[in-house]
Amino acid sequence: MKLLLDLGNTRLKWALREGAAWAAQGAVGWNEDVVLALHDAWRGMATPNRVFGASVVDGGRESQIAAVISACFALDIEWLRTPAEACGVRNAYPEPSRLGVDRFLAMVAVHADSPLPCVLAGVGTALTLDALTADGQHLGGLIAPGPQLMQQSLLGATSRVRVERPGRILEAADNTPDAVASGCWQAAAALIERFVAHMSGPLGGSPMLVLGGGDAEVLLPLLSHPARLSPDGVLRGLAVWSDAHSPLAPAF
Template identity: 60%
Template sequence: MILLLDLGNTRLKFALLDGDEFIRRGAFGWDADIAHELSALWGSWPMPQRIVGASVVDDTRETAVTVAARKAFDLEPGWVRTPAQACGVTNAYAEPHRLGVDRFLAMVDALAAGRAPCVLASVGTALTLDALDGRGHHLGGWIAPGPLLMQQSVLGATAQVRPEHAGAVRDLANNTADGLASGCWQACAALVDRFVERAAPQLGGGPALTLGGGDADTLAPLLDHDVVLVPDAVLRGLAVWSRAHARAGDIA
């Protein structure tokens, strides 16, 4: 069994992989006492043979997770860092390590699952977009603020935009709260649709569009293109990575 860790900007997700199945899952927001909460939970879980993690957060949060893993299992995570090429996926970045490992692993999952060629969109703190061709070549992507971060940016930079309640997405909003929510969510939807159109010629004309991230369910209905929701893409990519690197013991 392998314990897989996905350290995202908003929360930590984890799953225990036994063969091809996730037999245990969990998640915590970073406002929790991660080291304590994890060690308490993991203390009741079966013992994994390895722990493999992907992180886009700072060393402090990685260390807290490592402390929990040591306490619960007497094991330390092996952290996957973004490579130039692995598991059939070729990174488009000239400096491969600057591509977020979460984006790379989502492409690993997409290729392994037979979804390429495709556009991969993930919406959370950030909105990320990547184009992956049928041979596993990453063609590049875009990064923008996610819809909630967009709203926070407007609120932080203005004196009079102070809605008293959370807004709803409307075609034509008639109040500030709904106007702010509608503008930010629709801006993200439009960006995804435009990226699909720009990437399509290099992806055979009609690429599949997959959507993941914590806000995927909210964004999906706003898109003009058909979309396939792919939850846990990073954990699934980690599972592919872990199996591919099991013999060599090559984690980083």
């Protein structure tokens, strides 16, 4: 039994994996009392044999979570730092560790499920885009602010753009709240579709488009290109990686 941890920019997601299934899972935001929330969530839970973690946060928060794991289960976290190659996926970055481990694991998850040419879009605090060939070669990608961060940045950098309510996503708006929300969400959708169009040639045709991240469901209906959701991609990729690195696993 393994406990898998995904330390993202906005929240920590976790899953207890037994065999091929989740025995338990949950999430806690960094704006909450993370230590108390995890102690409460894990009280009475079955004790894992190993703990694996993937992190895009600072070392201080990693140490905080490591202390909770030690207190709850008397185990250390086995952190995955982005490799040059693992589980059939080959990293395009000349300095492999510079690629976010969340992006790498999302590719691992999709490649394990469907080894087809694809574009992966992570829609969260950041909007990340990656192109992956059928044989697992990463062709690189893009990073931009996510739709919510775009809105926060716009409102924080302007003096006269003010909103008094959350905006609706429309094709054309006649008020500022809807104009801000619509412009940022449509900008994200347009960037994804442009990246898919430009990477179709290198990927050998129309690639499968896969969306992950906390805002993926909101963005999905804005896209004209067919797409599917890939929930918990980092945790599922971490599960694939942890299986490959168990004592009885074959070498990759």
